[in-house]
Amino acid sequence: MTIxxxxxxxxxxxxxxxxxxxxxxxxxxxxxxxHNPGRSIRKDxxxxxxxxxxxxxxxxxxxxxTGSGTEANNLAIKGFxxxxxxxxxxxxxxxxxxxxxxxxxxxxxxxxAEQILIPITRAGLIxxxxxxxxxASRAAxxxxxxxxxxxxxxxxxxxxxxxxxxxxxxPVHTDAVxxxxxxxxxxxxxxxxxxxxxxxxxGGPLGVAALILKRxxxxxxxxxxxxQEREIRSGTLNAPAIVAxxxxxxxxxxNREENFRKVRHLRDYFISRLQVILPDVRINSISDPALPGxxxxxxxxxxxxxxLLLLDTEGISASAGSACSAGVxxxxxxxxxxxxxxxxxDASLRLSIGTTNTEKEIDQVLAILPSVVERARNAFVVSELx
Amino acid sequence: MKLIAAMSGGVDSAVAAARAVEAGHEVIxxxxxxxxxxxKYRSGARGCCTIEDSHDARRAAxxxxxxxxxxxxxxxxxxNVVENFLSEYAGGRTPNPCLRCNEKIKFxxxxxxxxxxxxxxxVTGHYAQMFETExxxxxxRAVDPAKDQSYVLAVLNTEQLAGAHxxxxxxxxxxxxxxxxxxxxxxxxxxxxxxxxxVPSGDNAGxxxxxxxxxxxxxxDQDGNKLGEHKGAYTYTVGQRRGLGISVPTAGxxxxxxxxxxxxxxxxxxxNHESLAVIKIVGDRPIWCGPAPVSGSKYPGLAQIRAHGSPxxxxxxxxxxxxxxxLDEPLYGLATGQGLVIYDGNRVVxxxxxxxxx
Numbered sequence: 001m002t003i004x005x006x007x008x009x010x011x012x013x014x015x016x017x018x019x020x021x022x023x024x025x026x027x028x029x030x031x032x033x034x035h036n037p038g039r040s041i042r043k044d045x046x047x048x049x050x051x052x053x054x055x056x057x058x059x060x061x062x063x064x065x066t067g068s069g070t071e072a073n074n075l076a077i078k079g080f081x082x083x084x085x086x087x088x089x090x091x092x093x094x095x096x097x098x099x100x101x102x103x104x105x106x107x108x109x110x111x112x113a114e115q116i117l118i119p120i121t122r123a124g125l126i127x128x129x130x131x132x133x134x135x136a137s138r139a140a141x142x143x144x145x146x147x148x149x150x151x152x153x154x155x156x157x158x159x160x161x162x163x164x165x166x167x168x169x170x171p172v173h174t175d176a177v178x179x180x181x182x183x184x185x186x187x188x189x190x191x192x193x194x195x196x197x198x199x200x201x202x203g204g205p206l207g208v209a210a211l212i213l214k215r216x217x218x219x220x221x222x223x224x225x226x227x228q229e230r231e232i233r234s235g236t237l238n239a240p241a242i243v244a245x246x247x248x249x250x251x252x253x254x255n256r257e258e259n260f261r262k263v264r265h266l267r268d269y270f271i272s273r274l275q276v277i278l279p280d281v282r283i284n285s286i287s288d289p290a291l292p293g294x295x296x297x298x299x300x301x302x303x304x305x306x307x308l309l310l311l312d313t314e315g316i317s318a319s320a321g322s323a324c325s326a327g328v329x330x331x332x333x334x335x336x337x338x339x340x341x342x343x344x345x346d347a348s349l350r351l352s353i354g355t356t357n358t359e360k361e362i363d364q365v366l367a368i369l370p371s372v373v374e375r376a377r378n379a380f381v382v383s384e385l386x
Numbered sequence: 387m388k389l390i391a392a393m394s395g396g397v398d399s400a401v402a403a404a405r406a407v408e409a410g411h412e413v414i415x416x417x418x419x420x421x422x423x424x425x426k427y428r429s430g431a432r433g434c435c436t437i438e439d440s441h442d443a444r445r446a447a448x449x450x451x452x453x454x455x456x457x458x459x460x461x462x463x464x465x466n467v468v469e470n471f472l473s474e475y476a477g478g479r480t481p482n483p484c485l486r487c488n489e490k491i492k493f494x495x496x497x498x499x500x501x502x503x504x505x506x507x508x509v510t511g512h513y514a515q516m517f518e519t520e521x522x523x524x525x526x527r528a529v530d531p532a533k534d535q536s537y538v539l540a541v542l543n544t545e546q547l548a549g550a551h552x553x554x555x556x557x558x559x560x561x562x563x564x565x566x567x568x569x570x571x572x573x574x575x576x577x578x579x580x581x582x583x584x585v586p587s588g589d590n591a592g593x594x595x596x597x598x599x600x601x602x603x604x605x606x607d608q609d610g611n612k613l614g615e616h617k618g619a620y621t622y623t624v625g626q627r628r629g630l631g632i633s634v635p636t637a638g639x640x641x642x643x644x645x646x647x648x649x650x651x652x653x654x655x656x657x658n659h660e661s662l663a664v665i666k667i668v669g670d671r672p673i674w675c676g677p678a679p680v681s682g683s684k685y686p687g688l689a690q691i692r693a694h695g696s697p698x699x700x701x702x703x704x705x706x707x708x709x710x711x712x713l714d715e716p717l718y719g720l721a722t723g724q725g726l727v728i729y730d731g732n733r734v735v736x737x738x739x740x741x742x743x744x
Contacts, residue, residue: 306503309455313414327440327456328419379502 001315003361007201007293007354008152008178009319013248014203020247021205024240031237032228041239048246055246055253056197056212057186064211064229065242069177069198070099071222072211073146075233076173076194077103079219080144081113087143091134093118093126094337095154098322100146100175101333118147120337124156124286128166135166142170149176149185149195153334153350155294156286157183164191171217177201177209181252182260182291187212199241204248208241259355264292266353270362271295277370284335284348293353298340302347302376305329310372311349316365318351388412389551390500391509392492393446393454395439397566397573398511398554400446404569405553406509407450413509415447415454418496421584422460442573449570457499459491466490468584475620476598478649479723482538482693483582485737488512489541489673497549507549514539514734515555516547523547524676527732530558537693540727540737543673591621603652605632608645608661616654619647625662625719632656643719663716667691669709669726669738679735681706688729689713691720691740702728702735709738 004012024044029037031045046060053060066072077100081090090104094117107113116134118126126147135142145167150157157179164172171193179185181202187195194217198209211233213219218232225234252259274281274297285296299307304320308329311318321332331345340348351365391403393415406413417440440456447454467486474481497508513528514536525547528534542550554562559578566574581588600618607613614632616622626644636642636658643662646655667689679685681704688697689711699714709726720743728735 305455305457306499309414309453310503312453323456327417327444328458328460329456375502375504378504379499381502 001364003316003357003365005351005353005357005365006317006319007357008291008350008352010200010206011203011354012356013200013205013244014251016251017199017204017244017248021240021244024243027239029239031239032226041237045237045239045242048243052210052246052249055249056180056195057188057190058212059215061230062187062212062215064213064233065237066209066211066229066233067207067235067238069175069196069201069209072196072198072209073097073099073175074103075211075219075222076196076213077144077146078107078222079232080171080173080194081107081111082220083218084143087141088112089114089116089138089141089143091116091118091131091142091145093120093147093158095120095151095334096146096148097152097175097177100148113143114141120339122339124151124154124338126158126163128159128162131163132166135168135170139168139170144171144173144193146173146175149174149179150183150291151286151334152178153294153296153332154285154338155290155292155296157289157291160190160192178291181249181256182263182293183256183289193217199245199248202248202252204245205241208238208245210245255355260292263353263355263357266357266359266362267293267295269359270351270353270366273362273366274369277366278373282344284338284340285350295351295353296335296348297351298335298344298348299373299376300344300347301380302373303380304331304346304349306376306379307349307372310375311368314368314372316368318349320349321345387506388504389414389507389509390496390503390505391415391447391452392496393417393443394511394579395442395446395573395576396511396579397563397571397576398513398559399443400450400511400571400573401562401566401569402509402511402551402553403447403452404450404571406551407452409553411509413450413452414505415443415450415452416496417443417454417456418459418463418491419456420459420463420491422464442576446571446573449572457496459495462495463487463491463584466495471582471584472594472597474723475594476649477723478619478647480623480721481723482725483584484538484693485541485725488539489546493542493546493550497546501549507551509551509553511554512539512552513554513559514552516550516552519733521676521733525734526555527729527734528552528555533559535693536729536734537690537695537725537727540675540725540734541673542675544676547675591618594618594620601652603654605630605654605656607642608655608657613642613656619649619652619654622647622654624721630656647721659718662718664718664720664743665713665716666744667711667713667717667720667726667740668742669711670707670741672704672707672709672736672738674736675734676736679704685730687735688731690727690729691717691724697729700728708741709736 029041031042049063050060104115173194174192176195177198180197195212200206223234282298285294331342335345389411393399444454471483512535513533515526527536585593595618598620602615604612605614605616613634622644642656645657684701684703687702689700690697700711702711722740724740726740727737
């Protein structure tokens with residue numbers, strides 16, 4: 001039995017994407033070559049770019065394909081920072097993904113950048129008053145404000161339109177990796193300067209993502225070479241992945257509302273049953289406005305690595321926090337930003353539901369959970385006695 | 387059975403895990419993160435505390451086809467093993483941290499956690515054998531004398547040994563390497579680890595000096611005459627002959643050896659070889675690896691005082707608090723703090739920590 005409840009980490013690739021990937025991989029040609037096969041690949045890439053741009057509410061030229069969401073986020077953070085040497089402040093939230101926090105930390109260490117972290121309210125939202133105060137006092141120094149569109153562990157959708165209003169002339173980047181294809185996301189109407197989306201979170205292949213960047217803007221590149229993407233990103237265009245990305249995105253957007261209802265129903269069903277079976281469980285994830293499938297809960301008296309191990313041996317895939325380079329689990333910085341203690345954060349799990357999950361699967365997980373939690377508590381009690 | 391395989395990233399624990407799977411057990415691999423600041427790569431022939439080792443362990447688990455997790459035991463390891471190692475040296479004793487790690491981490495913290503999670507025991511790549519005998523489940527030396535690790539496992543009590551599984555005890559190391567290769571385990575040719583894993587440089591004396599200080603102090607003879615100065619008492623070992631730097635020769639021209647380290651007065655006492663002779667050993671904290679011998683009775687047996695030392699014929703007895711050993715022949719050079727392990731033939735009877743000698 002395998003029950004996959006880690007869709008926020010990566011989602012299963014969908015059929016349309018596999019077909020597009022397969023078909024494109026049989027074609028030879030570098031999209032930058034001038035000969036006939038090259039032109040043919042270029043047409044496929046530009047068709048895909050065009051279709052994708054319509055799905056995200058951007059112009060085709062605003063799509064810069066990258067090799068990953070991490071790369072797109074690095075490009076946004078470092079690119080905006082280096083683009084305006086007179087501004088050295090980067091504003092972000094305390095619960096961003098490491099692909100935002102770590103490049104900023106690197107700039108702080110190596111390039112004398114200053115980081116300002118916007119705190120998180122108990123409702124799982126960035127503190128807009130804090131942001132207002134920061135902008136009011138430091139506007140001329142801020143190179144970029146980067147706030148995620150929705151949080152990957154809590155699901156909470158952030159008030160990005162208000163961030164844009166507060167920011168006025170300051171560039172705003174949003175990491176929309178979790179939102180795109182799942183909830184309403186439109187680059188143009190949101191008014192942000194740049195946004196990151198990634199294929200493998202919406203049923204596309206691994207190894208392709210995009211930074212959407214307003215026309216006419218330049219960013220200092222982090223990869224130098226052929227200058228394929230607006231002279232901002234170099235590297236041979238990964239045509240099969242790009243074409244498959246668009247195919248997956250088309251499928252996700254076409255079925256978005258139906259998928260949303262289905263996944264959200266599963267999540268709400270899961271939470272309501274969970275609270276009956278294990279009354280002391282505390283739900284950390286936000287129900288609305290939020291991603292439909294994120295369930296984050298604290299299981300008091302446990303450690304998440306024990307829970308994950310036991311669930312895994314029962315065939316259930318979940319996740320918790322992150323691991324350091326040695327693979328040692330660390331309490332989630334997102335939950336700590338939300339105000340949880342280190343021990344509560346360490347006793348929490350994220351279950352991310354996707355369109356392929358069923359109510360029957362949720363029932364199976366609910367049937368196993370009490371014994372898993374009990375065993376994790378036993379292990380925790382003994383480890384505390386040592 | 388449901389077993390946790392402790393996988394260091396070395397060849398032995400990988401083959402042990404594979405054998406446990408083949409024996410029909412439900413096995414999951416666990417790598418213990420023992421350092422809160424692991425180095426990226428191994429330096430020299432170490433094996434257990436680097437990111438490279440944890441990757442090797444993961445790769446082995448994947449090849450064997452078992453789930454794999456990393457357990458953070460850095461805090462427990464630091465408190466129970468590293469700090470104990472330092473405080474023992476600071477007290478003038480010579481501890482063996484591997485014994486301590488087996489007693490407090492691998493077959494305590496890990497075994498307890500395994501049991502809490504619903505697992506029956508822990509599999510390791512240690513070279514020792516467990517047999518069901520008329521005395522119950524007992525531990526015996528491995529068939530490979532060069533690799534036998536029963537000495538460092540003699541700190542496990544019967545309850546811990548009930549959950550301990552050593553699938554390699556019946557095999558010689560060369561065959562384990564061949565088997566690893568046959569099983570497609572990439573660690574087949576990885577060098578053995580020898581040094582103390584938390585002393586990356588292998589320079590124990592330097593490591594101790596850094597942490598315990600290197601105050602210069604007197605080197606005295608047994609009559610209290612000052613013969614020279616030492617560079618930090620912690621870095622000397624009882625029985626040590628080289629590196630004393632004494633310029634005053636003895637009357638008879640014979641070599642001098644470290645007899646005693648006195649941390650409080652920061653003094654190292656030296657004397658001739660004869661003065662090192664020990665005929666009686668007393669150890670405290672007795673641990674029995676099988677049924678406890680009758681208190682007050684004397685038994686013939688073998689005593690071992692180093693991981694790869696020779697077994698020495700002896701008579702032993704205990705009173706519940708201490709084990710007393712009378713050696714048939716004198717032994718030269720034994721420090722307090724060392725592990726005293728008693729054997730009956732190849733069977734491990736128990737162990738104690740050397741508290742004084744005569």
